[in-house]
Amino acid sequence: MTILVAGGAGYIGSHTVKELVREGFEVLVLDNFSSGRLELIGDTPSLNADLRDREALRRIFQEHEIGAVLHFASLIQVGESYVNPRKYYTHNLETSLNLLDAMLEAGTKALIFSSTAAVYGEPLETPIPESHPTRPANPYGRAKLMVEDILRDYERAHGLRSISLRYFNAAGAALDGTAGECHDPETHLIPNILLGVLGKKPRLQVFGGDFPTPDGTALRDYIHVTDLAAAHVLALKSLLAGGPGDVINLGTEIGHSVLDVIRTAEKVTGRPVPYDLGPRRQGDVAVLLASKAKAGRVLGWKPGLSSLETIVRSAWNWHRQAG
Numbered sequence: 001m002t003i004l005v006a007g008g009a010g011y012i013g014s015h016t017v018k019e020l021v022r023e024g025f026e027v028l029v030l031d032n033f034s035s036g037r038l039e040l041i042g043d044t045p046s047l048n049a050d051l052r053d054r055e056a057l058r059r060i061f062q063e064h065e066i067g068a069v070l071h072f073a074s075l076i077q078v079g080e081s082y083v084n085p086r087k088y089y090t091h092n093l094e095t096s097l098n099l100l101d102a103m104l105e106a107g108t109k110a111l112i113f114s115s116t117a118a119v120y121g122e123p124l125e126t127p128i129p130e131s132h133p134t135r136p137a138n139p140y141g142r143a144k145l146m147v148e149d150i151l152r153d154y155e156r157a158h159g160l161r162s163i164s165l166r167y168f169n170a171a172g173a174a175l176d177g178t179a180g181e182c183h184d185p186e187t188h189l190i191p192n193i194l195l196g197v198l199g200k201k202p203r204l205q206v207f208g209g210d211f212p213t214p215d216g217t218a219l220r221d222y223i224h225v226t227d228l229a230a231a232h233v234l235a236l237k238s239l240l241a242g243g244p245g246d247v248i249n250l251g252t253e254i255g256h257s258v259l260d261v262i263r264t265a266e267k268v269t270g271r272p273v274p275y276d277l278g279p280r281r282q283g284d285v286a287v288l289l290a291s292k293a294k295a296g297r298v299l300g301w302k303p304g305l306s307s308l309e310t311i312v313r314s315a316w317n318w319h320r321q322a323g
Contacts, residue, residue, distance in 0.1 A: 001017075001026065001065055001066075001067030001068075002026045002027070002028050002062070002064050002065055002066050002067060003019055003026065003027050003028070003067060003068050003069070003070065003236070004028050004030055004064070004066045004067075004068070004070070004236075005020070005027060005028070005029050005030065005070045005071045006031070006051060006069060006070065006073040006099060006191070007029045007030075007031055007035060007036065007040060007071070007072030007073030007074070007114075007169045008027070008029030008030065008031055008034060008046070008070070008072065008073045009029055009036025009037055009038060009040055009041050009046065010033040010036045010040075010072055010073075010132075010231065011040075011170065011181050011182070011183065011225065012072055012114065012170050012225055012228055012292055013029075013031075013036070013070070013072035013073075013114075013179075014036070014037075014040035014041050014069065014116065014179050014224045015087075015174060015179055015226055015228070015229040015322055016070060016072070016228075016229040016233065017029060017041050017044050017312045018042075018174065018179065018229065019226070019229040019232070020035045020070075020152075020233060020236075020311070021022055021044060023233055023241075025109065025236075026042050026240065026289045028044075028045050028046070028047065028064060028066075028231070029041050029045065029047070029291070030047050030060065030073075031046060031047075031048065031049075031073070031320065032044070032048065032049065032050040032073075033048055033086055035183065035184065037182065040179045047060060051094075051095035051096075051099055052072055052091075052094055052095055052098065053098075054098050054101070054102070057098055057101075057102040058102055058105065058164070060102070061102050061103070061105065061106035061108065062215045064282070066103075066108045066229070067108065067109070067110070067240070068110035068111065068112070068113070068173075068236055068239060068240060069103060069111045069242060070111075070112045070114075070232060070236065071096065071099060071111060071112065071113050071114060072141050073095055073099075074091070074092045074096075074114070074143075074144075075087065075088055075091050075092055075094065075140070076140065077140070077185075077247045078118065078138050078140045078141075078185060078187075078283070079281070081138050081139035081140035081143070082094060082138055082139065082282065082283075084165075085139035088139045088143050089139065089143050089188055090139055090147075092143040092144070092147065092148060093143060093147065093150075095190055096147045097150070098259050099208035099302065100151075100154055100160065101149070102260060103160065104154075104158055104160065105174075107185060107221060109158075109159055109160045110160075110161055110162075110236070110239040110240060111151070111160065111162040111163075111239075112161055112163050112165065112232055112235050112236050112239070113147065113148070113151060113162055113163070113165065114164070114165060114229060114232075115144050115147070115148055115162040115164040115165055115166045115167075116140070116141060116144050116167065116168075117168045117221075117249065117251070117275070117288065118131050118136055118137070118138065118140060118144065119134045119136050119141050119144055119145040119148065119165060119166060119167045120133070120134060120135065120136070120141075120166075121130045121133075121135035121136050121137040121141065122135065122137060122285055123139070123287065123288060123289075124150050125252060125283065126251065126255075126287050127221075127253040127289040127290055127291040127292070128251075128288070128289065128290055128291055129249070129291045129293070129294070130166075130247050130248065130291070130294055135235055137283045138283050138322065143161075147164075148247065151164060151245070152245070155245045159289075161239055161243075161244065161245040161249065162197070162201060162239075162245045163235040163239060163245060163246050164246075165228075165232065165235060165248055165249075165250055165259060165278070166246070166247065166248070166249050166250065166290065167223055167229060167249070167250040167290060168220060168221045168222075168251060168288055168289075168290055168301075169189075169220045169221060169222045169223065169227045169250060170223055170228050171188070171190045171222045171223065171224065171311045171312075171315065172190075172222075172224040172225050172226070172227065172310070172311035172312075172314045172315050173225070173315050173317065173318030173319075174225075174226060174303070174314070175305070175314055175320070177318060177321055179318075180313065180314075180315060180318030180319065181225070181264050181276045181318070182322070189220075189245060189255030189258065189261055190222075190265070190311065190315050191260060191319065192204060192313065193261065193262060193273055194265060194269070194312075194315055194316055194319045195319060196273065196274070197265065197269050197271050198271060198319060198320070203274050203275065203276060204262075204273060204274065204275035204276070205275070205276055205278050206258050206259075206262075206275050206276065206277050206278065207228065207278055207279065207280055207281045208278075208279065208280035208281070210280075210285060211280075211286040211287075212286050213257055213286055213287065214257070215257050215259045215260075217257045217258035217259050218257065218258055218284060218285070218286060218287070218288075219255035219256065219257050219286065219287040219288070219289070220255065220256060220257075220288055220289075220304065221251045221252055221253070221254065221288060221289045221290050222252070222254060222308060223250060223252055223254055223259075223303055223306050223312060224253060224303065224305035224306040224311050224314070225302075226305050227303040227304060227305050227306050228250055229258070230301065231248075231250050231299060231301045231317065234250070234299040234300065234301050235299060237315065238298070238299060248294050248295050248298060249290040249291050249292065249294060249295060250292070250295055250301070250303075251289060251290025251291060251292050251295075252289075252303050252306045253289055253290070253291060253292050253293060254289070254306075255287055255288075255289050256308050260308065261284065261308065261312070262275060263310055265312050265316075266307050267309070268312045268313045268316050269286045269316055285320060
């Protein structure tokens with residue numbers, strides 16, 4: 001039995017591939033390499049294909065005995081989704097539907113979906129539990145929530161079980177230095193700080209200094225990418241053992257402000273981080289923390305690498321050696 005990882009050459013996908021291989025799974029990566037990088041998956045077998053190509057998907061499922069799928073492939077830029085919502089709705093929904101149709105045709109009935117805590121929108125309570133109302137504030141979050149709704153309908157109608165994993169701020173790099181974060185464009189805080197320290201990015205812009213938080217900057221829940229990858233493997237094992245479909249948050253319940261991250265980066269790198277304070281961005285909220293209670297209870301998951309210093313140090317090691 002092969003585990004198909006769609007978008008497996010991307011940031012979180014590639015780390016999950018490493019965990020799957022380490023756990024002894026036979027893995028096949030499917031990626032169009034528009035943003036994924038072949039070097040992040042090492043010797044893991046891969047196919048250059050696009051989820052919008054229904055015939056290519058059909059052939060892949062005919063030629064390989066796919067026992068389960070992990071679905072990471074999507075557009076992820078929140079800001080871009082405001083500017084071009086049609087791109088996000090058509091791309092992220094079409095690719096997911098094509099993948100589901102190929103799975104049903106082949107009789108593959110287990111899927112792990114990479115979702116987001118952006119489905120919640122403005123939090124009414126923190127840490128946010130899975131029972132929190134879903135009111136996404138941007139097209140990216142709305143498209144992800146639509147896929148979650150589709151998955152529930154497919155389980156009811158076709159018995160295709162899925163676990164949607166919702167998380168906020170994936171960060172850090174593999175501790176062995178073999179994989180890290182490299183988006184283009186890069187919009188995430190920690191790599192932007194570190195690339196700035198290395199002279200590869202301009203002076204950091206901090207968006208908002210007047211939030212109702214201790215230092216006025218936004219608080220976020222940062223999770224080490226290897227912890228996230230481990231949770232995906234636990235969710236997969238649950239489905240393969242006959243477990244039910246579900247929706248589960250992945251978080252640490254610990255908030256770090258933008259200034260906390262800057263200070264930690266200065267400590268780790270031994271260099272100052274120059275920054276400018278600007279206005280808030282559209283849709284930004286003061287505090288976003290995901291409850292980890294259900295993940296611990298259902299999956300037995302504990303984030304063991306997600307201290308802020310471990311996250312920043314692993315990312316710093318990656319960016320320095322990546323050149």
